[in-house]
Amino acid sequence: MSTEAAVAADPTTTNWAEARSRVYEAGRSAAPPPVELPVAEVDGQTLAEPLTNLTDLPAFPTSSVDGWAVRGTGPWRLVGRVLAGSTPPPLPEEGTAVEIATGAMLPDGATGVLRVEESTRTADGLVAGTLRSAPEWRAAGEEAQAGEELLPAGTPVDPGVIGLAASCGYDTLRVRRAPRAALIIFGDELLTVGRPGAGRVRDSLGPAVPAWLRRYGCEITSADVVGPVADTLEAHVEALRQGLATADLVCTTGGTMHGPVDHLHPALRELGAGYVVNTVAVRPGFPMLLARVTGPDGRVRFVAGLPGNPQSAIVAIVSLVAPLLAGLRGRVMPELPRVTLAEPVPGRGDHTHLALVRVDPATNTATPVRHVGSAMLRGLAGAAGFAVIAPGTQGEPGDQVPVVPLPLLPGERPQRGV
Numbered sequence: 244m245s246t247e248a249a250v251a252a253d254p255t256t257t258n259w260a261e262a263r264s265r266v267y268e269a270g271r272s273a274a275p276p277p278v279e280l281p282v283a284e285v286d287g288q289t290l291a292e293p294l295t296n297l298t299d300l301p302a303f304p305t306s307s308v309d310g311w312a313v314r315g316t317g318p319w320r321l322v323g324r325v326l327a328g329s330t331p332p333p334l335p336e337e338g339t340a341v342e343i344a345t346g347a348m349l350p351d352g353a354t355g356v357l358r359v360e361e362s363t364r365t366a367d368g369l370v371a372g373t374l375r376s377a378p379e380w381r382a383a384g385e386e387a388q389a390g391e392e393l394l395p396a397g398t399p400v401d402p403g404v405i406g407l408a409a410s411c412g413y414d415t416l417r418v419r420r421a422p423r424a425a426l427i428i429f430g431d432e433l434l435t436v437g438r439p440g441a442g443r444v445r446d447s448l449g450p451a452v453p454a455w456l457r458r459y460g461c462e463i464t465s466a467d468v469v470g471p472v473a474d475t476l477e478a479h480v481e482a483l484r485q486g487l488a489t490a491d492l493v494c495t496t497g498g499t500m501h502g503p504v505d506h507l508h509p510a511l512r513e514l515g516a517g518y519v520v521n522t523v524a525v526r527p528g529f530p531m532l533l534a535r536v537t538g539p540d541g542r543v544r545f546v547a548g549l550p551g552n553p554q555s556a557i558v559a560i561v562s563l564v565a566p567l568l569a570g571l572r573g574r575v576m577p578e579l580p581r582v583t584l585a586e587p588v589p590g591r592g593d594h595t596h597l598a599l600v601r602v603d604p605a606t607n608t609a610t611p612v613r614h615v616g617s618a619m620l621r622g623l624a625g626a627a628g629f630a631v632i633a634p635g636t637q638g639e640p641g642d643q644v645p646v647v648p649l650p651l652l653p654g655e656r657p658q659r660g661v
């Protein structure tokens with residue numbers, strides 16, 4: 244890796260809101276180029292360009308019922324049948340009709356469609372009945388006109404978007420692909436199996452962080468998770484170098500402080516990394532950082548240093564990693580919904596306090612949860628997100644405050660009333 248900028252010796256702590264927007268901009272300016280993928284393979288990616296309608300939709304006038312396409316007034320003489328999937332000949336003259344299926348193209352000259360169940364046949368085989376006043380066919384371009392922009396660039400692709408793109412006739416879409424992530428666990432004291440005890444704690448971040456990263460749209464497999472890495476500078480540098488070789492984002496856990504075996508900062512210096520943010524005025528999670536490394540190919544990669552205390556690591560994910568990924572994926576900065584506090588939440592002086600809360604969806608009220616020490620995960624496992632208590636303030640019942648939601652899926656964490 245080439246040296247981009249010297250790692251500052253004296254970290255300058257960044258305000259939490261400023262840190263979010265700075266990492267988002269860093270991600271946006273380093274967003275990898277779009278790729279073109281088959282339309283069935285883009286779920287979860289992001290549109291790199293607007294979804295523009297390729298033809299009128301529907302592309303031709305289409306019967307919306309099974310029945311008879313008729314010309315003029317009845318009764319009508321049958322001259323054929325039109326099934327979906329073909330181009331019919333025109334209806335030749337007044338008083339003629341063709342049998343037509345739902346979805347079939349309306350023949351030129353048709354002035355109406357009569358539902359089969361609202362028709363009768365006369366003794367001499369003519370079709371009779373009364374047309375409804377509302378048309379029983381869909382006009383070409385009724386849903387969208389050719390060239391119309393249906394969705395803007397930056398739209399997250401979900402199954403609804405995939406279906407719409409396919410119906411427009413797209414075979415492939417240009418998307419911003421999911422960033423590739425890697426995770427490096429620092430800390431010799433960590434156990435990766437079995438029960439904690441005798442001075443050793445279980446590594447809770449190795450299993451949990453990749454799952455959170457996937458929720459934010461990263462690609463990360465078990466092979467991308469490395470550690471615990473030995474507490475030496477050489478081992479740290481080597482692990483980071485390997486991660487950066489393939490990943491757009493390498494997350495590390497632990498070692499963000501300056502203790503005797505905290506090697507993250509010296510390792511970043513050795514790799515020629517430049518800080519985007521180095522410590523954030525937020526509690527918990529203060530020592531979090533984001534650094535940028537430019538590879539020999541000119542491509543920018545990021546290192547997110549998540550503090551070792553497990554809840555603090557998740558605070559760093561929601562504070563730095565989530566906005567960075569939104570930028571890298573060409574999406575808008577995630578907006579923070581607002582909730583009403585049901586109980587007081589203390590401030591943390593000149594730091595932003597991210598306070599774990601559960602949220603009652605019926606009333607949109609947030610209640611702080613218990614067991615929220617930075618080394619604990621019990622509170623987090625029952626919370627919907629973090630209420631944001633601004634520096635120099637404290638939360639009072641009734642206050643409206645922003646909340647940083649955890650990326651939970653529908654049905655997860657059913658929120659009990661407060």
Ligand SMILES: Nc1nc2c(c(=O)[nH]1)N[C@H]1C(S)=C(S)[C@@H](COP(=O)(O)OP(=O)(O)OC[C@H]3O[C@@H](n4cnc5c(N)ncnc54)[C@H](O)[C@@H]3O)O[C@H]1N2
Pocket residue numbers: 428429430432433444445446447448449496497498499500501502505528529530549550551552553555617618
């Ligand atoms: N002198 C000071 N010491 C500390 C300060 C400070 O301001 N001055 N800040 C504290 C804060 S805040 C945090 S957060 C931690 C951050 O420390 P590190 O990022 O250097 O993390 P470690 O020291 O490696 O570990 C801290 C703690 O977390 C446990 N840990 C680490 N990794 C994992 C994991 N994967 N799974 C579960 N638990 C993990 C580790 O055993 C330690 O108990 O520094 C404070 N110190």
Ligand code: MOO
Pocket residue numbers: 525526527528529530550552555617618
């Ligand atoms: O902020 Mo530390 O992250 O208090 O545990």
